[in-house]
Amino acid sequence: MQEAALRRGLAALLIWCVFACSKGPPGRKLASGIARDVSISSGGGLVSFLTAVTHPPDPGLPEDLLLGDLYVAKVASGDASQIGSAVPNLRGARAYDPSGTSLAFLARYRYRDGQGELGVVGGPGTVRTVADGVTSFAWAASGKMLAFVADGRLRALDVSREGTTPTLALDGVQTFAWAPAGTRLAARSAGSSGGRVELLDVATGRTREAAKASSDLSFGPDGTLYVLGAAPEKGGDRPLQAIASFDAAAQEVGRATSFAVSPQGDLAMLGTDKNPGAAFGTLLRRSRDGAAKVVGEHVSEYRFAPRGDLLYLAGYDLRARAGTLAVAMLSGGTREIARKVQSFSIAGDRVLYIVQHPEK
Structure with missing residues (x-):
């Protein structure tokens, strides 16, 4: 079954090439071999995929958790080249920036630790290594700001500036979310420690506590941050609070067990x-x-x-x-x-x- 899945991955890559190219012969060869997990940028300028996929030498891991070599190609200019090894087949292991011209990814991934090495590339060529020990990352909705959590510390990087180093350190973070405008980050600590939520202003580096405890958070389209309170011991509803801006006070808008915006x-x-x-x-x-x-x-x-x-x-x-x-x-x-x-x-x-x- 695994071999059949790999063949389907190769077929997907070739089919995409056929439909993407409108000039000259139908289709363009990007790479040879068996490919899978093909991903295309929003503008169609970049394509990335995994090859040489294998199961890690750990019998305790589920069979569907794999590692492979990551290749990327600029569709307009030709062949793909390898940019990373031991890249996982996880949904959150690769992400294009909003413009579709840069790709962030996790390489040298350790499933047991849930960590990898975060790299950024704008196509075939030199990979910019950002940090190791990264558990999660996400692009802001606009621009080239990339946020990530490494060893429990939330940091942000302006990828458009060569030679810059990550800024904005916030410790004890497990998960985070960008505000739609890319001006704020909401960071949440682990649920085992209460799920404390902090807001971070990207431009100034200011931070403030948004909630002492929580079970979930999400930004609305207007930048309002919604925070769901910590779960009661026996389950049930808890307060849902809204914070309209960085300096605004939290206001309860209802009670719920879960929510969506x-x-x-x-x-x-x-x-x-x-x-x-x-x-x-x-x-x-x-x-x-x-x-x-x-x-x-x-x-x-x-x-x-x-x-x-x-x-x-x-x-x-x-x-x-x-x-x-x-x-x-x-x-x-x-x-x-x-x-x-x-x-x-x-x-x-x-x-x-x-x-x-x-x-x-």
Whole structure:
């Protein structure tokens, strides 16, 4: 099966080449060999992929965790070249900057430690090594600012400036998020230590405490930071607070067990106070300027579509492991899509869902 998967990876690379090239012969050869995990930049100028993929010599690791050699190519200029080794086949191990002209990646990865060496490259050529011991990284939504966590310390780097070193150190960080404008970072400590949240102003280096304890955080499209309080011992709802700007005070906007923010700034909040610790609850939608309204009961799964519609599984049946797929429209009102749905995903303006077999 692994060999078949590798062959599919090679096919994907060749097919992309055929469709991407519009001048001259159909397609351009970028590399020879078996390729997989092909990734294309937003503008289509760079393509990266893994070759020589193997399982690490650790029998305790799952079979689907692999390491390989990372290659990158500028589509307009020709052949691919290797830029890294021992690169994992993880979703967060590679990321293009917003312009699609730079690629950040983790090499020399150690699965047991969850760490690797962070590098940045603008195409075939010299790799800029940023730091070792990196557990996570992310580009700001605009510009060339790259933030990363290495050995529990959050730092940021302006990749557009040659010779610069990372700045803005903040210790004890496990996860972080960029504000949409790229001017602030929200950093969260490990849940085992309480999940303290701090805000960091990128331009000035100022920091402030946003919450003493938390279980989740997310920025809204207008830069508002939403922080969900620490989980109670027996589960259930906790305060959801909003911080509109760096210096603004936190304001409670509701209580929830989990939440999501739409691209338009609406909130979806799942409440489980009626049955703390359950995998389902009451789903509410709160517009930016309005009150929260119930849109579904016994909801187990929910997410926003790009246009702001809220899709969810309601009436969830634990035995059947299925529910009714419905949508709360941005324009108002709800609509049932299908029943006996086990799971769903959103791809642009389309929703893909799995329906239980009629005989079950």
